Amino acid sequence: MSVYKNIAEFLEFINISNEKFTLFEWKPARSMRRFDLDLNIIKENPISDIFFHKDKGNMKIVYIRKHNLIYTAGANPRVQYQLLEALLEYIDLKFNEAYDVEVILSYGNFSPGLFERFKQNTEDIIMNFADLDLVKRIHVECRVCNTVLPLFIKKSVIENAESHPVPIVYSHKGHAILCFIDRNFQHRGIELVNITG
Numbered sequence: 330m331s332v333y334k335n336i337a338e339f340l341e342f343i344n345i346s347n348e349k350f351t352l353f354e355w356k357p358a359r360s361m362r363r364f365d366l367d368l369n370i371i372k373e374n375p376i377s378d379i380f381f382h383k384d385k386g387n388m389k390i391v392y393i394r395k396h397n398l399i400y401t402a403g404a405n406p407r408v409q410y411q412l413l414e415a416l417l418e419y420i421d422l423k424f425n426e427a428y429d430v431e432v433i434l435s436y437g438n439f440s441p442g443l444f445e446r447f448k449q450n451t452e453d454i455i456m457n458f459a460d461l462d463l464v465k466r467i468h469v470e471c472r473v474c475n476t477v478l479p480l481f482i483k484k485s486v487i488e489n490a491e492s493h494p495v496p497i498v499y500s501h502k503g504h505a506i507l508c509f510i511d512r513n514f515q516h517r518g519i520e521l522v523n524i525t526g
């Protein structure tokens with residue numbers, strides 16, 4: 330639960346870019362880390378509207394391309410991907426509420442400080458993340474670990490699904506379980522799955 334309640338402590342960065350440059354970046358106070366290399370690779374991905382995950386060992390990265398913007402978040406590996414996806418979905422929503430991005434970018438040149446005030450929005454979102462009710466926490470039993478594990482799932486995954494139950498793969502500690510989640514966020518079966526990739 331603590332990761333969910335205190336996601337701010339586990340985040341490394343949030344970045345909003347277009348093809349050419351960073352429009353907005355949030356990092357924890359005093360963080361001097363740069364993520365240019367990762368962001369350059371991410372920008373090469375042409376696929377829209379699908380979340381991608383990258384496990385760097387000491388950091389997890391989630392990113393998605395939406396229209397002409399690319400949203401990226403990096404966090405401690407303890408943060409489940411679904412939490413980062415939910416965060417980016419909400420950041421996308423609020424960023425587009427705050428700015429008419431299409432119009433701004435069409436000007437060609439704009440003040441670099443224009444998106445600076447979104448820092449406060451981002452701080453607010455991060456601090457109140459658990460209260461936004463974007464994610465459900467359920468418990469699933471893994472027969473391999475022989476433990477009950479918390480599984481976080483975005484509400485949007487279940488609410489926007491075309492059919493139920495919705496399968497979700499929970500990969501952890503070198504193996505994975507496939508969990509079927511119904512529309513009431515109850516799990517309807519858990520299987521051990523074989524993995525490749």
Ligand SMILES: [Zn+2]
Nearest residue numbers: 471473474501
């Ligand atoms: Zn397990």
